[in-house]
Amino acid sequence: MIALIRYLGRWVLNWVQEAGSMMLFLLQGLALAFVPPFRPRRFLQEMNLIGVKSTLIIILTGAFTGMVLGLQGYYTLRKYGSEGALGAAVALSLIREMGPVLTAIMVSARAGSAVTAEVGIMRITEQLDALDTMAVNPMQYVVMPKLLAGLVAVPLLTAIFDVVGILGGYLVGVVLLGVSSGSYFSGMEQSVVPLDINGGIVKSLVFGLTIILVASYKGYYTEHGAEGVSRATNQTVVLSAVLVLAWDYILTSFFM
Amino acid sequence: MIQVIDLHKAFNGQVVLDGINLEIATGKITVVIGKSGVGKSVLLKHLIGLVKPDKGQVLVDGQDITQLKGRKLQDLKRRFSVLFQGGALFDSLSVFENIAFPLREKTRLPETEIVSRVHERLEQMNLSLEAGKKFPDELSGGMKKRVALARAMIQEPEIILFDEPVTGLDPPMTNTVFHLIRKTHGASNYTALVVAHDIPEVFSIADYVAMLHQGRIIAFGTPAEIQQHTDPMVQSFIRGEPDFLEA
Numbered sequence: 001m002i003a004l005i006r007y008l009g010r011w012v013l014n015w016v017q018e019a020g021s022m023m024l025f026l027l028q029g030l031a032l033a034f035v036p037p038f039r040p041r042r043f044l045q046e047m048n049l050i051g052v053k054s055t056l057i058i059i060l061t062g063a064f065t066g067m068v069l070g071l072q073g074y075y076t077l078r079k080y081g082s083e084g085a086l087g088a089a090v091a092l093s094l095i096r097e098m099g100p101v102l103t104a105i106m107v108s109a110r111a112g113s114a115v116t117a118e119v120g121i122m123r124i125t126e127q128l129d130a131l132d133t134m135a136v137n138p139m140q141y142v143v144m145p146k147l148l149a150g151l152v153a154v155p156l157l158t159a160i161f162d163v164v165g166i167l168g169g170y171l172v173g174v175v176l177l178g179v180s181s182g183s184y185f186s187g188m189e190q191s192v193v194p195l196d197i198n199g200g201i202v203k204s205l206v207f208g209l210t211i212i213l214v215a216s217y218k219g220y221y222t223e224h225g226a227e228g229v230s231r232a233t234n235q236t237v238v239l240s241a242v243l244v245l246a247w248d249y250i251l252t253s254f255f256m
Numbered sequence: 257m258i259q260v261i262d263l264h265k266a267f268n269g270q271v272v273l274d275g276i277n278l279e280i281a282t283g284k285i286t287v288v289i290g291k292s293g294v295g296k297s298v299l300l301k302h303l304i305g306l307v308k309p310d311k312g313q314v315l316v317d318g319q320d321i322t323q324l325k326g327r328k329l330q331d332l333k334r335r336f337s338v339l340f341q342g343g344a345l346f347d348s349l350s351v352f353e354n355i356a357f358p359l360r361e362k363t364r365l366p367e368t369e370i371v372s373r374v375h376e377r378l379e380q381m382n383l384s385l386e387a388g389k390k391f392p393d394e395l396s397g398g399m400k401k402r403v404a405l406a407r408a409m410i411q412e413p414e415i416i417l418f419d420e421p422v423t424g425l426d427p428p429m430t431n432t433v434f435h436l437i438r439k440t441h442g443a444s445n446y447t448a449l450v451v452a453h454d455i456p457e458v459f460s461i462a463d464y465v466a467m468l469h470q471g472r473i474i475a476f477g478t479p480a481e482i483q484q485h486t487d488p489m490v491q492s493f494i495r496g497e498p499d500f501l502e503a
């Protein structure tokens with residue numbers, strides 16, 4: 001019994017300690033954005049890796065999510081004779097919940113794991129040490145542009161996800177199932193308020209920063225060779241998904 | 257001058273450095289020899305502050321690099337250049353950009369000057385301009401080593417640390433690299449620490465040789481002194497006697 005408590009206690013302490021060092025890592029990374037030398041090219045490269053290269057998968061998942069929402073929403077709303085509210089239902093679910101969460105989880109699976117692997121390999125092959133010996137701060141050169149790119153790219157990808165999802169809902173609801181096009185869009189216009197949009201943006205900013213933070217942190221502190229890299233990559237995907245959902249609950253209760 | 261004073265380092269209870277004392281003379285080439293796994297690379301990493309010792313000091317012209325932080329540490333690091341044992345080439349940059357990297361980050365040379373210096377180094381290392389466009393994962397082991405050497409030497413810094421500069425190179429290239437180290441050293445007179453176990457070639461480039469064994473420097477001297485050294489460990493190492501005879 002005491003052993004169990006001790007085990008749990010150690011687990012919690014480790015966890016708190018890791019959360020703390022991750023926060024320091026984040027603060028250090030972001031602070032370095034304001035210290036010269038500035039390397040705009042590094043930021044653009046990371047935008048390409050994290051953002052541009054995730055676009056296709058975001059469009060695909062966005063389209064299918066919107067289509068499923070259109071289908072589910074249609075059959076649910078029809079029971080109450082209010083198919084006209086379909087546009088509002090699809091848009092609100094996407095903008096407030098599905099868009100930010102699914103975008104974050106997709107980006108984490110695609111780009112987050114890649115970031116961990118890249119930084120982890122740089123660690124174990126001493127590329128980070130090499131930067132350090134060339135008087136280049138590896139946090140500033142490698143990590144900071146990734147954090148910024150996560151912060152900028154994920155909200156943009158979320159916006160794409162939302163728009164594509166709304167069109168997907170339109171395709172199923174209006175084109176296939178015959179809801180009137182006017183009511184789809186006017187319902188949306190009447191029910192989506194700025195708070196919904198702002199809430200979605202805040203969520204996607206927080207998620208974007210979280211997943212790239214977890215990914216770079218896990219890569220940066222990789223140990224034990226190639227096996228360590230694959231373990232770190234695994235941890236990144238699991239931990240970011242959990243953190244995204246936890247943040248989602250916290251932020252949703254905030255914006256309700 | 258770099259002075260290593262009573263340096264101790266253990267990893268998870270495994271003692272690697274157990275009281276190292278060593279002086280690396282300014283403008284000279286000091287070669288560290290020793291068996292695989294004795295801690296030569298670990299010692300080298302202490303010299304530039306990549307590994308923090310459990311105890312002891314590393315004084316670079318009197319400044320203890322193990323205690324320095326921030327600006328001062330950065331300024332000190334600018335005087336060094338390091339060849340890592342594994343090369344540590346940047347995967348995301350081409351060979352050309354890898355070699356140009358120290359120039360781009362540490363100097364404000366115009367692009368034409370950078371290009372001509374990189375080309376000169378490529379040629380010196382017997383690498384074609386075509387190879388300059390490749391990425392590290394497209395190179396053979398020996399080519400990687402040569403690119404890493406070119407990168408370490410491009411800037412002609414005051415102090416260069418070479419971790420196994422010729423391991424994995426063919427004999428002509430090995431001689432070329434040793435010759436190159438000698439030649440560039442003759443020209444700019446940098447301080448060099450070379451980790452190598454290529455006996456007897458290392459004796460031709462070394463001003464001093466230090467042998468690391470069981471966490472300590474067991475022999476130090478000029479190549480001639482080392483070759484005459486009475487310690488049986490030293491003798492068996494330089495004669496390349498098989499390990500099992502030791503017991």
Ligand SMILES: Nc1ncnc2c1ncn2[C@@H]1O[C@H](COP(=O)(O)OP(=O)(O)OP(=O)(O)O)[C@@H](O)[C@H]1O
Nearest residue numbers: 267268272290291292293294295296297298299341
């Ligand atoms: N980061 C580390 N964590 C744990 N142990 C380490 C670490 N770095 C080195 N060691 C251990 O320290 C010892 C010395 O390693 P080092 O790489 O310095 O050997 P070396 O003399 O350079 O050998 P080689 O000639 O094969 O390169 C080894 O036993 C190694 O396992």
Ligand SMILES: [Mg+2]
Nearest residue numbers: 296297341419
């Ligand atoms: Mg080594």
